[in-house]
Amino acid sequence: MVIHGLIRACARALRGRHLLEMLLVAGVYLAVARLGLSLATVAGNVTPVWPPTGVALAALLLRGPALWPGVFLGALLATSSTGVTLPTALGVAAGNTLASVLGAWLSRRMRMGTDLSRIRDVVVLCLGAGMVCTGVSSLVGPLFLWLGGTLPSEVMGHAVWVWWVGDLTGVLVVAPPLLVLSRPxxxxxxxxxxxxxxxxxxxxxxxxxxxxxxxxxxxxxxxxxxxxxxxxxxxxxxxxxxxxxxxxxxxxxxxxxxxxxxxxxxxxxxxxxxxxxxxxxxxxxxxxxxxxxxxxxxxxxxxxxxxxxxRGVHEGVFIAEVVSPGKLHTVFANDALSLLLGRPREELLELDPCHLYGEQDSKLRQRVTDSVLAGESLCVEVSLPRKDGHLVSTEVLLSPVRATGRDVTHFVATHRDITATRELQARLVAAERVAAVGTLAAGVGHEINNPLAYLVLNLESAARALTEGGLLGARDAQAGVRGALEGAERIRLIVRDLQVFSRQGDQERTLVDLNALVPPAVRIISHALRHRARLVEEFGPVPRVLGSEARLGQVLLNLLVNAMQAVPEGNPSLHEVRVRTSTDASGRARVDVVDTGVGISAQVMSRIFEPFFTTKPTGEGTGLGLAICQQIVRNHGGELKVSSEVGKGSVFTMLLPAAPMQAEVVSRPVARAKPPMPATVRRGRVLVVDDEPRLAQSMRLLLEPYHDVVTTLRGGEALALVTAGHRFDVILCDLQMPEMDGAALYRRLGVMAPELTRRMVFISGGAYTPETRTFIETVPNLVLEKPVRPEVLMASVDAALDALAAQGKDDEDSVARAGGARH
Known part of the structure; x- marks a missing residue:
């Protein structure tokens, strides 16, 4: 096999251009060999200067190993010219050729670059091809010269040394110029x-x-x-x-x-x-x-x-050096980050990114610090403060860099501005919420029309009874009013349920009871579902979760709408949609929405959470519902899973982590706890400020038998009354009003008459702006949600008056104690 391979190599070498290259190599080898032999110092055949080795190695590296016959021919002719026998010349030529072939093979094996532009390339050339492979020819050549009687045995060791030195200098001096100057x-x-x-x-x-x-x-x-x-x-x-x-x-x-x-x-x-x-x-x-x-x-x-x-990328980038465990020092920041934060690059170099990220959230700072200490990557969404005070939403990827080995020496962070993305996502979430409620619009309208119908009928009946007069008429009017109140209460509950799912920008986290969140979603969908399936509620013990009531309510509503649409119409007795709450084995809150609908095929199952993927006809679905549900659940640290069997139905499971006991809960801007009924009732002076005339008049009529009531439709008019010297014990103030809203009135009164701000009770319809929500979360005053039940409104006014009386008594006691001390 070896001989056959050599024959094939010779055949390839003898073709056309290869033959010319082979002859050229042989000629050059012979020429420089004669120069080297002219400096022979041992037996006329061994020289310390042997450039042919470098020529042969360079030729095999540059033009390929197929040129080895040219090297062999040149070595054979050069050795024969010294007068040795043919066997001796063949042996010496074979040793020289083998050393060059091994050097070229080892260099290619070690992926040595012929331009010698890497230190490893020089090391491979010097140690591998130079010192190691030339040892073959330095042993084979003197051996054949000794066997041929040309080299005495007493100088054999010296000849091996001189031969090796000559080959080594040929590799180190002649081969590099041929290699690096091959492309002039x-x-x-x-x-x-x-x-x-x-x-x-x-x-x-x-x-x-x-x-x-x-x-x-x-x-x-x-x-x-x-x-x-x-x-x-x-x-x-x-x-x-x-x-x-x-x-x-x-x-x-x-x-x-x-x-x-x-x-x-x-x-x-x-x-x-x-x-x-x-x-x-x-x-x-x-x-x-x-x-x-x-x-x-x-x-x-x-x-x-x-x-x-x-510097030129559009994403903000900084590089921070690990100064000490848990502490970073920024050493580089690009222009995009400077523009993103509105700060000069020189100022950014002085910041510790751990503190920069943690200015908004101490828990986030701890996460960043933990990642730095552990040397792990961190991908997180964070709002970074600009120099002008505004916040910009960014997605930050913090990655460790081990520049010197296993220890983390630097961190690289990329910041992607996701403000526009967040705004688009918020719009998509709102659009999907409206779409879900819109799907149920007919049913919701029916649920409102029914109590509205008997509210109107009862009011008309009461009016007719009062017109007729008499004891019987008064009794009938009283019954009609009670029926109207029941209808109004039902409408109030429906509106409250809708508010849970339509509240805009409701991102604050509170402790949410999922068992209390399921009934509103069920009530909204019940009318639309009754023609398709039975609706079953199954409540179990479930831990409270830290989250957004509106967002989680939207998930429940979307899952119920999805279950409803999976069930065909016509046989409600054969189908069922079940909502089940429980606690899973790991302590997480669990909500299952189970339907007996058509099920989901395996092909569709792999794509149901993809945005804009839908199997519904054009115009009947956006393909965003389940994608948004998954996003909301993930943002709450949970997961949304699904299992299904075609023809038997599907089960969507929402798993949410239980709220930690130490969780800081932000109060939701909803009606505060119902104030206790006062022990005593005193008459006070009440100012009602509401831009809805009929509502203001209704509150006046309700309170006037017990209190002195003044009504106004503008915040500015209320301010003018206070400025004119009018005294009020309680102010009932609407939050959302034109020109001057309740918050603005509160702030103006805080300057003019600060004692009045403690006597304000706010009333809101629930459509909160971010500024209004922030205001409600920061003031200690009572907030009532419209429509306010009469007994709640009365109790709130009486409780405020009692608090005022208690404060006055405390002030009198303080004055008395101060007088006694002076005495």
Missing amino acids: SWPQRLGEAVALASLTTVLGAGVFLFRALQPGLAYGASFLLFPMSAMAALRFGPRGAAAATLVISAVAIFGTVNGQGPFSSGNVAQDLLVLQLFIVVNAVTGQLLAAATEERRRAVERLQLLATTV
């Missing part, structure tokens, strides 16, 4: 290159070609060639180092052979061996320095490219 190109600094080459040649000639220098001075002058070689390596890379080494080696060998230079002692054989050490050190040093320079240059270029790229 003019240097960018041609004038500098010519000047450096000329100076190196002149200096080398001065050191090795003149006898005038004293031996000590000559040795010292020879060291001047190292800076020249180093300069060539630093300024012109591997090309400069290879050229300088070749020039210095040629001048040094020529001078030493002619008995000149610092290494000349009269014994040429010994002088050449010592000179080769000088040449090897100079060659290795120059090539390593050139490779290191090239690697540094490439690293600087990559760093500059990276810095330019990072």
